[in-house]
Amino acid sequence: MTSxxxxxxxxxxxxxxxxxxxTLSPEALARRASDNGVELxxxxxxxxxxxxxxxxxxxxxxxxxxxxxxxISVTFAGRVVHIVGLGFDHRDAxxxxxxxxxxxxxxxxxxxxxxxxxxxxxxxxFEGALKYVGNPELISRTHxxxxxxxxxxxxxxxxxxxxxxxxxxxxYVEHRWASLGDALRWIHAAGGIAVIAHPGRYGFTxxxxxxxxxEFIGHGGRGIEVVTGSHTADDIRRYTETALxxxxxxxxxxxxxxxxxxxxxxxxxxxxxxxLRPVWQALAERVHWPAAVATP
Numbered sequence: 001m002t003s004x005x006x007x008x009x010x011x012x013x014x015x016x017x018x019x020x021x022x023t024l025s026p027e028a029l030a031r032r033a034s035d036n037g038v039e040l041x042x043x044x045x046x047x048x049x050x051x052x053x054x055x056x057x058x059x060x061x062x063x064x065x066x067x068x069x070x071x072i073s074v075t076f077a078g079r080v081v082h083i084v085g086l087g088f089d090h091r092d093a094x095x096x097x098x099x100x101x102x103x104x105x106x107x108x109x110x111x112x113x114x115x116x117x118x119x120x121x122x123x124x125x126f127e128g129a130l131k132y133v134g135n136p137e138l139i140s141r142t143h144x145x146x147x148x149x150x151x152x153x154x155x156x157x158x159x160x161x162x163x164x165x166x167x168x169x170x171x172y173v174e175h176r177w178a179s180l181g182d183a184l185r186w187i188h189a190a191g192g193i194a195v196i197a198h199p200g201r202y203g204f205t206x207x208x209x210x211x212x213x214x215e216f217i218g219h220g221g222r223g224i225e226v227v228t229g230s231h232t233a234d235d236i237r238r239y240t241e242t243a244l245x246x247x248x249x250x251x252x253x254x255x256x257x258x259x260x261x262x263x264x265x266x267x268x269x270x271x272x273x274x275x276l277r278p279v280w281q282a283l284a285e286r287v288h289w290p291a292a293v294a295t296p
Contacts, residue, residue: 005280005287011040012267013069013280014084014197014228014253019043019051020071021133021142023258026051029266030058036267040280040287042069044084044253047102048138052090056288066288067280070095071197072186073102073177076215077208080175081196083183083216084225084251086279087286088192098186100137102178107136112173113144113165120170122153141165142257157261180212184219193283195223195251199242200235213246223249223279227272229264230255240273250276 005011016022017029024032026043033041041064043055052068059066068090072083088095114126128147133139145160154160164171178186187194196216204212213224224246225231226239243250250272254264272278280287 005040005278005284007274007276007278007281008271009039009278009280010037010267010269011252011278011280012038012254012256012269013040013042013067013086013195013251014044014071014225015042015256015266016045016071017043017051017055018133019048020045020138021140021257023260026055027058029256030055030062030064033059033266034062034064036265038064038267040065040067041266042067042086042253044069044071044086046071046138046140047073047099049090049096049099060288060290063290065290067283067286068192068288070099070187072099072183074180074183075177076180076212077204079202079204080177081180081202081212082198083180083187083221084195084197084223084253085183085187085190085192086195086223086251087283088187088190090190092186092190095186095190098178098182103137105175106139109173109175110136110139110144113141113171116173117144117164117171122148122151122164122170124151125171144171180215181219184216184221188220191286193223193249193279194219194221195225195249195279196221197225198228198230198255199224199239200228200231213242213248217246217248221248222282223251225253226250226276227252227269228255229253229262229269236270240276243276249279249282251279
């Protein structure tokens with residue numbers, strides 16, 4: 001294990017555990033990351049930091065350097081955008097309370113989703129989705145998708161999102177998430193750096209994307225995911241140029257949720273371009289280094 005953070009460090013700074021919508025525990029994810037050759041890891045559950053200490057402790061036992069992480073849902077231009085926070089104090093009271101408020105509407109939204117699905121013949125969706133998460137504050141479309149597959153309404157999760165749970169389809173209910181400014185304030189107050197997650201997924205027009213990036217920078221945002229599980233080679237080239245144009249730090253993360261569902265496994269990502277400044281170099285002082293690994 002290297003004790004320095006080189007530009008080509010195999011960093012995976014975006015994945016999800018059973019604390020949000022992943023299927024593996026923080027401990028199992030730490031083991032998978034270590035086994036896959038990850039050299040710097042972050043767990044980034046949706047709107048939740050409850051798994052951070054478990055992830056940090058598991059990474060330490062495995063000799064794996066760790067950055068705290070979270071993925072915050074925000075509403076921008078009428079769409080849901082995700083902001084990843086990295087390298088913050090996961091015990092920060094302001095961040096924890098902000099995330100609690102953001103999660104607050106999930107249960108009511110989920111019940112409305114279940115009612116809409118029942119109108120097209122899908123019964124028991126709320127209870128079926130809840131068994132995949134336990135805590136109704138954390139229930140999401142992914143949990144509904146797993147239920148729909150289990151119940152035989154679809155063959156896999158991608159089919160679910162083609163037929164249900166997206167705008168204009170049964171089971172879709174809009175939710176008002178945090179504002180972009182709120183999310184960045186929580187991250188920065190806790191000592192972290194904010195990163196726009198998987199920008200290629202949002203389908204923004206060039207004008208909308210420019211507005212997102214400039215407002216993000218205006219609130220102190222510093223990074224953008226260039227290499228991630230949902231980005232194509234063209235996306236990677238595009239957001240490499242975007243990072244350079246706007247002088248943003250570049251991040252890299254698989255967005256791993258499950259061995260059966262994810263497009264990219266932990267640590268199995270393309271390298272960042274050598275022209276970019278990796279976000280992990282700006283966060284070197286916030287890395288939790290295992291005792292067996294000397295700090296830089």
